[in-house]
Amino acid sequence: MTEQLPIPHDRRTSDAPDSAHPMRGAGARRRFLIGTLLVNLAALSIDFAVLDAPHLAFALGLRLLLVTPLVLLALVLNRRPDDRAMQSAVQATAVVAFALSVTAIGQFAPEPFAGRYMMAALFVIFAGALVSALSWPATKIMTVTGTVLYILITVTGLRWPPAWTNIDLVGLCIVTCVIALRARQRKDAQIAELEAIRRSDARLKRDLRQANAALERLSATDALTGVFNRRYLDELIEQEAVSIVPSLGQSVLMIDVDHFKLFNDHGGHAAGDRCLQQIVTAVRRNLRSCDVVVRYGGEEFAVVLPGLDEAELHETAERLCHAVSDLKIPHPGLGGGRVVTISVGIAPAIPAETLADAIQRADQSLYRAKRAGRNRVSA
Numbered sequence: 001m002t003e004q005l006p007i008p009h010d011r012r013t014s015d016a017p018d019s020a021h022p023m024r025g026a027g028a029r030r031r032f033l034i035g036t037l038l039v040n041l042a043a044l045s046i047d048f049a050v051l052d053a054p055h056l057a058f059a060l061g062l063r064l065l066l067v068t069p070l071v072l073l074a075l076v077l078n079r080r081p082d083d084r085a086m087q088s089a090v091q092a093t094a095v096v097a098f099a100l101s102v103t104a105i106g107q108f109a110p111e112p113f114a115g116r117y118m119m120a121a122l123f124v125i126f127a128g129a130l131v132s133a134l135s136w137p138a139t140k141i142m143t144v145t146g147t148v149l150y151i152l153i154t155v156t157g158l159r160w161p162p163a164w165t166n167i168d169l170v171g172l173c174i175v176t177c178v179i180a181l182r183a184r185q186r187k188d189a190q191i192a193e194l195e196a197i198r199r200s201d202a203r204l205k206r207d208l209r210q211a212n213a214a215l216e217r218l219s220a221t222d223a224l225t226g227v228f229n230r231r232y233l234d235e236l237i238e239q240e241a242v243s244i245v246p247s248l249g250q251s252v253l254m255i256d257v258d259h260f261k262l263f264n265d266h267g268g269h270a271a272g273d274r275c276l277q278q279i280v281t282a283v284r285r286n287l288r289s290c291d292v293v294v295r296y297g298g299e300e301f302a303v304v305l306p307g308l309d310e311a312e313l314h315e316t317a318e319r320l321c322h323a324v325s326d327l328k329i330p331h332p333g334l335g336g337g338r339v340v341t342i343s344v345g346i347a348p349a350i351p352a353e354t355l356a357d358a359i360q361r362a363d364q365s366l367y368r369a370k371r372a373g374r375n376r377v378s379a
Contacts, residue, residue, distance in 0.1 A: 027309035028133040037071045055108035062101035070094035092142035095128040099146045103153045129180035147177040222295040225280040233294045237356050249349035251313045253303040254362040258341045258374040260299035262333030282323040310348040317344040317377040341375035
């Protein structure tokens, strides 16, 4: 793991592009895909209720043999951050297939259900453009393709010769998808503008601190463990309070070494120091280079993790617990072959919340983990 630089703002903002953060957006894509899969399967109940036997078989084929495998494949690829292009292609294909399957099934449903199928398909295309967490080029291709095929299906009614009906839905589809693409483009532009402001703010602060970087490193580092100290964390909180850039929230973990006073009482302070150093090494090996580890006090540590959603934060906390227990450091105060463990409290990021408030929430979660028996994660 790379050495942590002692410049507080670098921990809050990174100049690296999104490609340097493979976990970013993975949670949003996973949630969208799971939601798509659940809606696709739940809609089978409507198909059973309104379709006759031949068309029901057609609907089952589309939903179970086309849409479901595509969504499952996209979920599998979502766990492989190196296959970004393949992820986008499969997810976009899954969204288009879902929208078109709903459109096609609706051609054989009686009214008023047919109209509802058409509107549901429009909603899928609209939602895919806005919240699917795909790149802008992939979103544009997916939306335009879905719109064109939706129009072809609705105007022809999947019949020959074509019925050439539902012209009103054609107009609605075009308007809806134009609105979705424009809204997505504005959203991306706003996010890019905010990120640019934050990167510019970070570069400016870094330049102003270059003259005393060496002194800052010494004064902000815990001598025993080599991680940041409480003074550094206080500076992070203070800089956030005076910054003009809106906060996006910070994810925080609070870590406490279980029964550490008992360890010192029976093993001595020198052994306790070596124990803390081993634990910190294990923790840092299981974090990203952009994560900030702070010795909060004694045997308690705070970790600030930018850009993680709640599921990823919980997974990281569990990984840290296992990493420390896997060290198998004997605990002289507990005996019976017991080893040193940690308890972890988590506080997922909340937009506009201060870092101080996030730390307080994580500390409360840590207290619950200790009350529940230690060697566990609590949210």
